[in-house]
Amino acid sequence: MADQAHIQEAIKIQGQVVRKLKSEKASKEQIDEEVSKLLQLKAQIGGDDGKHQFVLKTAKGTRDYNPKQMAIREKVFNTIISCFKRHGAETIDTPVFELKETLTGKYGEDSKLIYDLKDQGGELLSLRYDLTVPFARYLAMNKITNIKRYHIAKVYRRDNPAMTRGRYREFYQCDFDIAGQYDAMIPDAECLKIVHDILNELDLGDFRIKVNDRRILDGMFAVCGVPDDKFRTICSTVDKLDKMAWEEVRKEMVSEKGLSEEAADQIGEYVGLQGGMELAERLLQDPKMSQSKQACAGLTDIKLLFSYLQLFQVTDKVVFDLSLARGLDYYTGIIYEGVLTQAGMAAEAQNGSAAEDSVSVGSVAGGGRYDGLVGMFDPKGRKVPCVGVSIGIERIFSILELKAEASAQKVRTTEVQVMVASAQKNLLEERLKLLTELWNAGIKAEVMYKKNPKLLSQLQHCEDSGIPLVAILGEQELKDGVVKLRAVATREEADISRADLIAEIRRRTSEA
Amino acid sequence: MADQAHIQEAIKIQGQVVRKLKSEKASKEQIDEEVSKLLQLKAQIGGDDGKHQFVLKTAKGTRDYNPKQMAIREKVFNTIISCFKRHGAETIDTPVFELKETLTGKYGEDSKLIYDLKDQGGELLSLRYDLTVPFARYLAMNKITNIKRYHIAKVYRRDNPAMTRGRYREFYQCDFDIAGQYDAMIPDAECLKIVHDILNELDLGDFRIKVNDRRILDGMFAVCGVPDDKFRTICSTVDKLDKMAWEEVRKEMVSEKGLSEEAADQIGEYVGLQGGMELAERLLQDPKMSQSKQACAGLTDIKLLFSYLQLFQVTDKVVFDLSLARGLDYYTGIIYEGVLTQAGMAAEAQNGSAAEDSVSVGSVAGGGRYDGLVGMFDPKGRKVPCVGVSIGIERIFSILELKAEASAQKVRTTEVQVMVASAQKNLLEERLKLLTELWNAGIKAEVMYKKNPKLLSQLQHCEDSGIPLVAILGEQELKDGVVKLRAVATREEADISRADLIAEIRRRTSEA
Secondary structure (H helix, E strand, O other): OHHHHHHHHHHHHHHHHHHHHHHOOOOHHHHHHHHHHHHHHHHHOOOOOOOOOOOOOOOOOOOOEOHHHHHHHHHHHHHHHHHHHHOOOEEOEOOOEEEHHHHOOOOHHHHHHOOEEOOOOOOOEEEOOOOHHHHHHHHHHOOOOOEEEEEEEEEEOOOOOEHHHOEOOEEEEEEEEEEOOOOOOHHHHHHHHHHHHHHHHHOOOOEEEEEEEHHHHHHHHHHOOOOHHHHHHHHHHHHHHHOOOHHHHHHHHHHHOOOOHHHHHHHHHHHOOEEOHHHHHHHHHOOOHHHOHHHHHHHHHHHHHHHHHHHOOOHHHEEEEOOOOOOOOOOOOEEEEEEEOHHHHHHHHHOOOOHHHOOHHHEEEEEEEOOOOHHHOOOOOOOOOEEEEEEOHHHHHHHHHHHHHHOOOOOOOOOOOEEEEEOOOOOHHHHHHHHHHHHHOOOOEEOOOOOOOOHHHHHHHHHHHOOOEEEEEOHHHHHHOEEEEEEOOOOOEEEEEHHHHHHHHHHHOOOO | OHHHHHHHHHHHHHHHHHHHHHHOOOOHHHHHHHHHHHHHHHHHOOOOOOOOOOOOOOOOOOOOEOHHHHHHHHHHHHHHHHHHHHOOOEEOEOOOEEEHHHHOOOOHHHHHHOOEEOOOOOOOEEEOOOOHHHHHHHHHHOOOOOEEEEEEEEEEOOOOOEHHHOEOOEEEEEEEEEEOOOOOOHHHHHHHHHHHHHHHHHOOOOEEEEEEEHHHHHHHHHHOOOOHHHHHHHHHHHHHHHOOOHHHHHHHHHHHOOOOHHHHHHHHHHHOOEEOHHHHHHHHHOOOHHHOHHHHHHHHHHHHHHHHHHHOOOHHHEEEEOOOOOOOOOOOOEEEEEEEOHHHHHHHHHOOOOHHHOOHHHEEEEEEEOOOOHHHOOOOOOOOOEEEEEEOHHHHHHHHHHHHHHOOOOOOOOOOOEEEEEOOOOOHHHHHHHHHHHHHOOOOEEOOOOOOOOHHHHHHHHHHHOOOEEEEEOHHHHHHOEEEEEEOOOOOEEEEEHHHHHHHHHHHOOOO
């Protein structure tokens, strides 16, 4: 397929060359030569009408969701959305593509992973790479200075897919952000409360939420003697500490990034530190760290944050961790990451997914404060401070899909409460009549689309798809004005009068 | 912007020409000449580093959904999804882009409206144009022969946008389809029942569902003397009868499509007919129509369909209409379309949206039977008969947005039940503590992110965003172990003990 695409692109260019020569009234020889090249290229794919084997697949790095996966996805979304709503969030949606220039200059090196649309005349467009940049564009465009919103939608990255670990080229992001000028750390603490509650309610096993602050990192680099122009590159090396041992990270700093050994060792002392509010207090007293105003501002905010987290009752899961760096350029303050501890990942490990990054795969949520991004879009550079969190929903889907596979419990893909069945032939009309009564009363119901289905195959369908009740019609039942209501699990049957049927079905399925 | 894109495309092509000449070791003069053309083009956009004004907009034909629009969208989706679920449907999802060749040859002339992705190496991809072709690809790829599924997702068409009438380049489709070999007309009738119930429940005003059958159309063309090779083009002219008067349609048939006047007039007699089961019976006796086996098969099915529709209690809205043609090539049997009658469109007309197609804008649902599409994807051509319906959700959003604007009623964009407020200063901690209690009990609650907000601004926020209750804390309340619970609408206040607060909030907001 890649070759095919390559040849087709070559044909396109060659066609343009030919058209150009013609429009410039080039010599016949020159044109003929280029035309013959074009024909040779076309011959390689069998000419214009050359048929090649049709490939039945989805695009690389993407997948369909089958009904079972959708049932899990719906459950996860419901949990997450109800948490966002509990915190008073509104929701917005933005188009799947943006003007290319809206995304330009926002993602640094990763810009090469952006999907561009073909120029078919008109605007140059790209698929969105995340939901944060479109959010910032939306705020600036509509001059919104205060909003608490969530946005759940797919984003696109031409990355190297690792589908068994939930890394796709098309994947969901699930973002909650608070924009507005507010008193310090109150919205930040709420974001952490949300990460806590969602990970808790999704029942993924034990987890921790690591917290740090960009200002503490920058202050630390300064007092350890990292040159200003190396802050970013050293920061991205520190970010690898969740995947690499310190010795390797140190080596990268010194050998690849040219940092002095002394500076690296000083960083090493700090990035090993973990704790809570008391660690922030200790570092505020640290003779070296306290020299950096930036670091002190960050540490003071960490202290304030922990005081709010105590009120929110989530400090048992939150760790102040100086090794947390996070890659994105746009963070300006608090940063955080929710990680599953080993217990939570047992299911995945069982599936034998590559061990090489079994440490880092634990990350299932992340976010931080980005006070400068909206200003990049505002014509007058007006800033709107923002803090937000993104739930790593694809990783969570993967874990829960594996869990569902491992467990004996069946995932239902429909919510049908009752199947309308018949015991004898020629009762299609009676079945459809009863079905209509049930539908019109809001009962989820179905029939088999056959004139004369066998009772056994009707019951089998209920077993297969988890339908709890069967309403069976027969000549006798019709005569008596009743329906035989059968509980699929227990096989118990009872005659229910037509007048009472709807109430009885509701009663029996009210927990479902 | 269009010019900009055009110049950039020209620069790209010229760059390729230069590279090609270099790789072919062309003469220095020849290369220099092309390079100078390239530089001239670059100068037009101010060279490589020429900065132009940043444009803050969404791509042409697309829009953001703001929180109010999202609230309406959510309500509409809930209504539709609960109907689909009532009928026992599962749901699936497919990627937003497909291999280009998956879409090739499925949409006839409209293929020019497909968005292609830029070839960045690898597969050639296109954005999905509808949900039906990906559904057929999914069935063939997974060898599924039976499924009842719905799929709600965005699709993409580089069409001429008409945003005030709900026609966008990115828009939702909302499809329900039944695939499988079943007894005639039972699933078809269920699709019509679904259209009926959804349009009814969405409360858009009066509506009709037009029904016809491709076989009746083809049979009619045959007996009216339309040559075989003109069936399709005449069919697409008939399809314009909802927008054009018969005289104009006739003129197009005769003058543009070259049909004989006699044939056109005979068609004219049929396409004016509307009715129910009795019309199908009458046409089965029609000396001309009854000569076509195809037409008879279609008419017999229409009769059967109406008998099921009677059982489903929806015949009052369904009309057998011989002028209904529907554009898509892939239909093979029953076709239908749900249209709002004038009353239902009053709101839109008020907004002054263009009158020119005020007749056709009424279409809000459509579908039909397509028994051949899945076979196009199966390597062995195995057929899976399908029938389905697509709800025209964007038109419905437009109508409901206009309705909401016109009505005095406020659209709530959050579901917050209670705001935790304070009457005096220095109560942030107490507010956060109570907020945590409420959140942990599943109550939707918020605070203002200020240390010392004014009571008035807290109450004002509740008025603005429709929050029904305020839980007010003050020194006295804390001392007494109570909370002052205020109903925003009536301004009534009552002291509630902390122990009873959650139950009281639940009681008061249980209808919400």
